[in-house]
Amino acid sequence: MAEQPMPLWEVFVRARTGLAHRHVGSVHAPDAEMALQAARDTYTRRGEAISIWVVPSSAITASDPADKDSLFEPTASKIYRHPSFYEIPEEVGHM
């Protein structure tokens, strides 16, 4: 039997304690409903989750690792973007 490759899905899980969904991995599944079930069985076996997202991997547009220098290097010299140049008033105490 000629088998068609199963589509790949990226899995995002919101942990019990977390606010946002985090990428945890991927699963193969024929469609969205089965992808949710596969994600449940693969990534939430230890009571980690309260919510799951699955997204077709093909729907993700990724940056090219070769563009790393042009995309991310220019920020290296802009240390003033870090909030480390403010004097914190004494009354604030620990932040």
Place this chain on the structure above:
Amino acid sequence: MTTIRVEETPHLTAILRLADTALVLSHRLSEWCGHAPMLEEDLALANIALDLLGQARLLYQHAAELEGKGRTEDDYAYLRDAPQFRNYLIAELPRGDFAFTIVRQTLFSAYFHPFWRRAANSTDRTLAAVAAKAEKELAYHLRHAGAWLVRLGDGTEESHRRTREALDALWPYTGEFFEVDAVSRAMIEAGVLPDPEALRPNFEETVDRLLREAGLPRPPAVWMQSGGLRGVHTEHLGHMLAVMQHLQRAYPGARW
């Protein structure tokens, strides 16, 4: 070779039927471990097997309390021979191909999901507690197996053919769900077990809906297989137990 003799009362027999069914089906599912069509499904089937194993353990612990002879769950699982097993026949059939496993799990869950939902009101408090847990698990098993059934039935020519063959092969084993003998009659009257007749509409509705979505014909009324509940099994159970019980039989009392 040690084999225990269980002195069965109607209550104990009723619990053993449920425990044995969960254990035997769990074992059949575990046979897919490392062999499923894909990793994701390997995990899914193992998850279902572990749910059923968990149910079996609680039920055997309850059986041990009822019998009151200081037995453990392992004694029931490993130290009885096939004629002493009280499981539904549908649970012991060899795992077959993936379609067979999915059809079996669908039919099984279509009955046992409403069964456990009702059993949550059992006058047997321990059984009611097991039921509350099992009901949630079976809801997922039904969802998972049912979703596959629809995709296999409505899939390729080959998946449709295999699913249909599995359905025809398994349908005669669904009659046992609704079998009521003196034991179950007494337990129904005592409020321990739900009356299977009350579960029939729910079972039929689930099965009809899924078969319709899967594009599979409802099997005609046929002669129904029977025997598991009173220990009359297919040839397959003995072979399965030989594998499952091998370690305890070869090294009695072996521990991890």
